[in-house]
Amino acid sequence: MAQARYTYEMPNGLGFSTSVEQAASDSSDPALTAAAFYSSERYFVKLAALGTTVSTTGGDVDGWGVNLSGNAQLWEGGSINASYTTGEAVGSYMVFGGDDTFGGAAVETDGITLGISQTSGDWTFGAAYGLRQIDTGAATDTERLETIHLTTNYQIRESTTIGAEYIIGDRELFNDTSVSADRLQVSAKLSF
DSSP states (O other), rough: OOOOEEEEEEESSEEEEEOOOOOOOOOOEEEEEEEEEEEEESSEEEEEEEEEEEHHHTTTEEEEEEEEEEEEEEEEEEEEEEEEEEESSGGSSTTTTOSEEEETEEEEEEEEEEEEEETTTTTEEEEEEEEEESSSSOOTTTEEEEEEEEEEEEEEETTEEEEEEEEEEEEEETOOOOOEEEEEEEEEEEEE
């Protein structure tokens, strides 16, 4: 994806960025982003915004999004993180994607994630919760998506890590039906 970005970081941990980039959805206009952030040894917080347009058969639809996210290392080896996103016509920017428009109008979406992780020696354990709510769509489109992720990683040696993740997901559709799924996946990472 083509992008021109400018980032400025100040010595006190504050910074900002702005970009002009190729839109994630079908658009002849670029997307514009802006963000401000604060970073320290134990804390990070970021407020970001997006403006875009989505081309539809009825014309262009304006889209916008705002995200507030952060993480904190509150104890030895542990961290918590959280994120809240809201916007219209930004489904293509969200995790698991989604429609930007429906019936020629912008689709509104909200999402939150909460996570916690703990490292102890060569082991890292984590848990994360995610929720996404969408305001309109076709009968078989997703109205609500909820997931829980449980992870563990073991660093065998400096260059080798193995991991496992168990995912529990629940998806509700606009026709009042729901689908649940569980998944187990494993991974191996070799660093050179």
